[in-house]
Amino acid sequence: MAYALQQLINGLTLGAMYGLIAIGYTMVYGIIGMINFAHGDIFMVSAFIAVTAFTILAAADVTSIPLALTFVLIVSIFFTSAYGWAVERTAYRPLRGSTRLAPLISAIGMSIFLQNSVQLTQGARVKPIPPVLEGGIVLWDAPGFTVQIGWSQMLIIVTTVILMTAFTWMITQTPFGRQQRACEQDRTMASLLGVNVDRTISFTFMLGAALAAVAGVMVTVYYGVVDFFIGFLAGIKAFTAAVLGGIGSLPGAMLGGLLIGLIESFWAAYLWAEYKDVATFGILCLVLMLRPSGLLGRPEVEKV
């Protein structure tokens, strides 16, 4: 029981991170209908930026943790959004309106490019940083097993909740959110009604990248190690989460992320840890077979 509770906490933490990345996928898919394959690598870039920022702070003898976290988050969000914007501008915008596969291929190319440029400029070795947040609260001191929620886990879950609230508000209440939803429904019509479609799409990419940046900082804080290959698996799982929740749906992405995180931790804890990725994909296949539009997605009706 205690063990299961611990897994629940771990799963929620993991799921919150997947959810943050998944939103980037689902928004981009919603608005231009493509898999932004480089999104996982954007997340990886942000983790590297976080490592650099933490190291600078350590060198500058900054000891206040809230200050450090805020600084790292701002720096990481700024640069990562720039990356998100640049990727869209160079690799996807020229291909808008061509075949469906062309942007996918250029996205895969972009993903390989980002991975290798990080490997070249930052080195291929794993980057460890000293733990930023240690310790936590003991929730339940059961005999033989202590259930603990770490400060970093709490940080991740709280940040995700705050971000999700802010984000939902932004999409439903602000002018940008309205434009974003308009573009999602019908880009041509939106442009006729005076919505700057290009700018909205750029901004969507930057938002997605900013959320990925938060996830990148959280991963750096949580695991303390980063390497240039983390983007691939995280990206695929986040995309799986987006599909599981129903692609194009924001609450769906978060729900999918949490489910994937939970499935992964429970599977690894009780069944075979080495097959945890198989479980993720297996469940994805099952969901898609039984409910092809995902959990919260609207079924796609194709009109002729």
Add this chain to the structure above:
Amino acid sequence: MSAVVFARHAMTPAERLRDAGWVAFVGLILGIPLVGLTTVDVGGRLGVETRFGLLAAAVAAVFAGRLLLRWAIDQARNRKQERDRASTATAADRAHGAQRVVNVLGWVALGASIALPILFSDNRYVVDTATTVLIYVMLGWGLNVVVGLAGLLDLGYVAFYAVGAYSYALLSTQFGWSFWEALPVSGAMAATFGILLGYPILRLRGDYLAIVTLGFGEIIRIILVNWTEFSGGPNGISSIPRPSFFGLDFTRSAPEGSQTFAGFFGLEFSPMHRLIFLYYLILVLALLTHAFVSRLRKLPVGRAWEALREDEIACQAMGMNTTNIKLSAFAIGAMLGGFAGVFFAARQGFISPESFVFTESAIILAIVVLGGMGSQMGVVLAATLLVLIPEFGRNFAEYRMLLFGLAMVLIMVWRPGGLLAHREPTVRLNALDKTAATQEAAR
């Protein structure tokens, strides 16, 4: 999508400079965290190292590169406009001419590929690289059936390649099967996997299909890594027997009661014999694949694939059995991938899950799409390009995958339809093409 296209006016030099300056500024922002700063290991802890000189050089390079690129694009556009004005040829004529050029090129390529090992009979590197190109050509042709013809986006094609390779490796090392016995069985095995994968995902379309196939590819790889008793785990399977030439081995000395290839033909032993044999073997396999797929395209099933690609609902309305069409595409594509896998295992003599990662699937898909979906010659061109880019990059080895990724993006942006776009609509609406159609009819 939005059909409004504004004619771009020619840029003045000041505009060019401003444009390049803007791009260089973006480059600077992007470069600061990755190029300008890096973390290095200083006595067990990370320390920051600044590389602002390198960053400045990179930004300058971006500035100059952007200026040059804009200039080159404008030049190319002007030339194209002039050419369009000068020539009276219509789009249809040009497409027809291009098709003829491609056909001629095809024959030239065939001749060159037959002559290559004769011309380079003592150059191990050239023959080896050419063999790699042919493996990718074959994989590209196999995937072309699924993606290019049937329009089903498969991101896990490497799984079938792996199934073929492991089938041969296990059959030969565990049961002593020869290459020629194992080839059809392994192909059938891969086809079975194709149907196994295809069946549950028949209802999915587009990107859902892509992600499930990707997941399937990963599942196969993870199983190969973790099921050590079956597949040897991460260490893979080694000492896989090489194919023989009608029972003649390519070894220096033959075992009791048999002959070597060199001994039988009275040649002096040379390790190149095997390489050249392998080269011709994959050439024959690839040509058979080509003949097979070209035939299939003219058969009802091939027509059905292309119809399915264009419009699934129309297919169903015409009473076509989309289940069978999809499954046959998956099965045949998988079988061809399996054959390529068998050859790969036989050529390397060693396989491990390392060879069947997602990047491999991405490369094969890139070959199909870069070549122009559905175009057989396009696959050859793209496979050659994508194998040779990293090979040329070997001199500055760490940059090769970087160049590869960049090339994928640039080629796509430059020619979104692929290098040899093949799909010509048969019915058009605008006036220009109507005249083309009447000309066609008058001829």
